[in-house]
Amino acid sequence: MKNPNISLSPEISRALDLGAPVVALESTVITHGLPRPQNLELARDMEKHVRDSGATPATIALLDGKIRIGLSDLELVRLSESESTLKVSHRDFATAIVKRMNGGTTVAGTMFASQMAGIKVFATGGIGGVHKESSFDISTDLRALAEIPMIVVCAGAKAILDLPATLEYLETMGVPVVGYQTDEFPAFYSRESGLDVSVRLDSPKDVADFAQAHWKLGMRSAVLVTNPVPETESIPKSEMEPIISKASAEAIEKGIHGQALTPFLLSRISELTDGKSLRTNLALLLNNARLAARIAGEMREKKKIRSA
Numbered sequence: 001m002k003n004p005n006i007s008l009s010p011e012i013s014r015a016l017d018l019g020a021p022v023v024a025l026e027s028t029v030i031t032h033g034l035p036r037p038q039n040l041e042l043a044r045d046m047e048k049h050v051r052d053s054g055a056t057p058a059t060i061a062l063l064d065g066k067i068r069i070g071l072s073d074l075e076l077v078r079l080s081e082s083e084s085t086l087k088v089s090h091r092d093f094a095t096a097i098v099k100r101m102n103g104g105t106t107v108a109g110t111m112f113a114s115q116m117a118g119i120k121v122f123a124t125g126g127i128g129g130v131h132k133e134s135s136f137d138i139s140t141d142l143r144a145l146a147e148i149p150m151i152v153v154c155a156g157a158k159a160i161l162d163l164p165a166t167l168e169y170l171e172t173m174g175v176p177v178v179g180y181q182t183d184e185f186p187a188f189y190s191r192e193s194g195l196d197v198s199v200r201l202d203s204p205k206d207v208a209d210f211a212q213a214h215w216k217l218g219m220r221s222a223v224l225v226t227n228p229v230p231e232t233e234s235i236p237k238s239e240m241e242p243i244i245s246k247a248s249a250e251a252i253e254k255g256i257h258g259q260a261l262t263p264f265l266l267s268r269i270s271e272l273t274d275g276k277s278l279r280t281n282l283a284l285l286l287n288n289a290r291l292a293a294r295i296a297g298e299m300r301e302k303k304k305i306r307s308a
């Protein structure tokens with residue numbers, strides 16, 4: 001890696017050199033998405049679930065103004081306990097670098113750093129999208145999905161968003177939306193949204209084949225894999241809708257917007273559901289980590305067959 005502002009951990013460097021399966025993990029969920037101490041527990045659990053499913057986890061974050069690909073346990077602790085962290089999307093990297101800050105990378109930021117490192121598979125909770133509360137609040141995540149060729153595994157877009165508008169945007173930008181063992185676009189806390197995915201695929205191998213076919217045509221966009229939260233942990237849409245409306249109305253009333261909006265809504269929804277939504281959030285993150293690791297394993301098999 002030539003850029004002095006980015007470095008890979010020895011473990012990730014080795015895994016990538018060997019062509020072993022690697023799964024990128026975001027860190028905004030650690031710095032802004034979850035309360036303490038669940039954020040650190042989750043960060044460790046995500047890594048463990050990736051390992052148990054046969055891949056090497058690369059948590060991506062900024063520490064002291066350096067983009068780090070793969071963190072040690074001590075560094076995870078530091079990040080999770082850090083008082084003033086930046087939420088880092090495309091526009092924020094240089095800010096974190098010149099001010100030597102710690103930061104959590106968003107889906108967009110994590111995709112950007114993954115591409116620099118050569119990582120092709122990434123697991124997150126829910127992507128950002130088009131917000132309901134203010135006109136023209138469209139997450140950089142959508143732009144990254146349009147421009148960076150990776151497989152991104154999520155549980156859909158957060159239900160706090162305008163989901164039909166988010167799907168329209170993805171369609172416009174040519175991003176395939178894969179339903180993993182489902183025909184319906186999942187809505188993060190809920191398995192149902194009433195909206196269609198562009199294709200249903202039922203196994204990690206099918207996802208790997210699909211991504212290869214997409215990129216072989218010269219497409220540069222990501223493949224978004226939407227993996228519904230496990231049934232036992234899901235919250236029905238009808239139960240979530242009034243809560244989301246209430247949290248959204250509060251955000252408007254308080255004038256919360258920009259980067260602060262998503263963290264505000266997530267924590268307010270957790271309060272309004274007595275922590276139930278938080279448990280759902282954790283369950284879907286781990287579920288996505290496992291699936292991403294299995295997909296990364298299949299991508300590796302393909303490479304082996306190609307080079308044999």
Ligand code: PSU
Pocket residue numbers: 026028029032033034105106107108125126127128129138139140141158258259260262266281
């Ligand atoms: N989903 C979660 N928790 C989060 C996020 C998503 O369950 O913290 C983060 C992701 O990092 C995503 C970001 O990229 O929120 C989107 O923020 P914005 O809407 O400001 O682009």
Ligand code: MN
Pocket residue numbers: 137138139140258259
């Ligand atoms: Mn936004």
